[in-house]
Amino acid sequence: MVRAGHIKVRIADAPFDPHAEARSFAKTFGGAGAIVTFLGQMRDEGGSVEALSLEHYPGFTEERIQKAAADACHRWPLDGALIIHRIGRLTPGEPIVFVAAASAQRRAAFDAVDFLMDYLKCDAPFWKQEVSEAGRRWIEPRAEDYENKARWKASSETAES
Amino acid sequence: VTTRLLFFGSLREKAGGAERIVEIPRGVDTIASLVDWIAADDDMLKAALLAPLVRVAVDQEIMVDRKEPLRPAEEVAFMPPFSGG
Numbered sequence: 001m002v003r004a005g006h007i008k009v010r011i012a013d014a015p016f017d018p019h020a021e022a023r024s025f026a027k028t029f030g031g032a033g034a035i036v037t038f039l040g041q042m043r044d045e046g047g048s049v050e051a052l053s054l055e056h057y058p059g060f061t062e063e064r065i066q067k068a069a070a071d072a073c074h075r076w077p078l079d080g081a082l083i084i085h086r087i088g089r090l091t092p093g094e095p096i097v098f099v100a101a102a103s104a105q106r107r108a109a110f111d112a113v114d115f116l117m118d119y120l121k122c123d124a125p126f127w128k129q130e131v132s133e134a135g136r137r138w139i140e141p142r143a144e145d146y147e148n149k150a151r152w153k154a155s156s157e158t159a160e161s
Numbered sequence: 162v163t164t165r166l167l168f169f170g171s172l173r174e175k176a177g178g179a180e181r182i183v184e185i186p187r188g189v190d191t192i193a194s195l196v197d198w199i200a201a202d203d204d205m206l207k208a209a210l211l212a213p214l215v216r217v218a219v220d221q222e223i224m225v226d227r228k229e230p231l232r233p234a235e236e237v238a239f240m241p242p243f244s245g246g
Contacts, residue, residue: 040246054245055169055170057167057169057218057221057238057240059221060218060221060238063221085245085246096246097245097246117246120245120246121244121245121246122242122243122244122245123243124243124245124246125169125240125243125245126243126244126245126246127169127170127171127240127241127243127244128244128245129170138170138171138241138244139244140241140242140244141242141243141244
């Protein structure tokens, strides 16, 4: 089981460099056999979307993500995990989310990153607004996002009741 | 007790602001009655706050049951569906 100090959650209000983050993460966990990283960046939607505006609930959002990461550490033998999520105004091509997991086993690292991304998509307190010529529109998770999330059985760590 | 009401995402626009500082009167003792009190003269806001997918956090703890007793709180947050990633 991973120590809490090996889980890092960062809410970034300015652009970050995912490649530098990946390098530094791999160095920190140099002894792990497997590192899996995921980078989500803002789609350009064929040029129709100018920007995204993301907000969070300071304190609460970090705590919830930290809990989900602790849950991932109970499910899989991880050496460490890193989650970076942008807030503020983003333009197409900019990194929105970066998730990394380190483990002795590749399957654990892949699954943990997949799990954390499904969590971030519909259970982490973020609100996303799309800005286009037509105006502003709040985005809600798609049915597909909830279905992806449902693939992982609930555990006491992330249950809301 | 002074309570900070927080409205996130689309609810901020419907509430006309991100935050309200209020003194919750005696008798307002559940989320349901709090919503009645907040949106006493605004049916649209009331419906939006009571929408099934809206999550309510009291002092940063999610309350599932709208009829559960509401203890004195520093912060009550109304959160429409999350959309991260």
